[in-house]
Amino acid sequence: MDEAGLPILAIQRLRMTTDGTGVTTLICSMGCPLRCRLCINPASWDKTVPGEILSVDELYERVKIDNLYFLTTNGGLTFGGGEPLLHSAFLKSFMEKYRETNWLFNLESSLNVSRKNLDDVIPYIHDFIIDTKDFNEERYKAYTGGEYGIFFENLMYLKEKVGPDRILLRIPVIPFLHKGNEAEENRAEFEKLGFTRFDVFPYVNPENRKPISEKAKENREILLKPAKEELAKEES
Ligand code: SF4
Structure with missing residues (x-):
């Protein structure tokens, strides 16, 4: 199915310095194996949002308008999501x-996907921008609902395969999750493992994001509720 079409949530053109060198177009695909408590993009796994299915050639037709920008600035395409590696066969094609x-x-x-999906794309990708969530296993599991071991082992495997220079670790400071210096401590732990490129950034408050459907809005509220209750308990 992935070979036949990529379900697209959005295509964002003319981005600068946010996801790769030069001018980039971000292609947001549907689907994600995680359920982050403060998901910024619940529409990517919201089954009531239909998305648009594009074939390999249709996607090319959609993005080629910026060919000259890409070539003159050393830019190109960034595959994001959701989780783009769910569609690794399509991306490879x-x-x-x-x-x-x-x-x-x-x-x-x-990187919370099977090793095969990662292997599919390694030979073609220039920069790997990895959303780490948290170095701490317990916090990672509690926040994402995903298996820490899958993420961590894939990350170490990727470093062995392509080297740290081609991996940028995004380290979010997440409201309701990180206290004090925890995000900076996450960065230090990754550094000890040989990673060299980091982007420690404050996570966008999901309450300020406009949901694109009623279902997405509902998902966001469900995700925010326990985090808010936890915060209220701590403050009382
Ligand atoms: S924030 Fe988490 S759950 Fe939401 S799309 Fe990103 S990885 Fe998936």
Whole structure:
């Protein structure tokens, strides 16, 4: 199915310095294996949002308008989501077919997928932008609902395969989750493991994000409720 079409939530053109070098177009695909408590993008796994299915060639037709920007700025495409590696077979087909464009391909991923999906794209990706959530296993599990071991082992595997220079670790400071210096401590732990590129950033308050459907709004509220209750308990 992935070979036949990529379910798309959004395509954002003309981005600068946020996800890769030069001018980039971000392709947000649908689907995510995680359920982060303060998910900024619940619409990506909201089954009431239909998305749009594009074939390899249709996706190329959609993004080629910025060819000159990509070539003159050393930019290209960034695959994000949701979790783009759920569609690794499609991404592989696309990048194999259009590698001669000389665009750079980047990936934004939380790496919580099977090793095969990661292997599918490694030969084609220039920059790996990894959403780490948390170095601490307990906090990671509580926040994402996902398996820490899958993320961590894939991350270490990726470092062995491509080296730390091509991996940017995004380290969010998440409201309701991180206290004091915890995000900075996360960065220090990754540094001890040999990673060298970090982006420690304050997480956008999801309450300020506009949901794109009633279902997405409901999902966001469900996710926010326990976090708010926890905070209220701590403050009382
Ligand atoms: S990784 Fe977390 S924040 Fe991102 S789409 Fe999935 S559930 Fe939402």
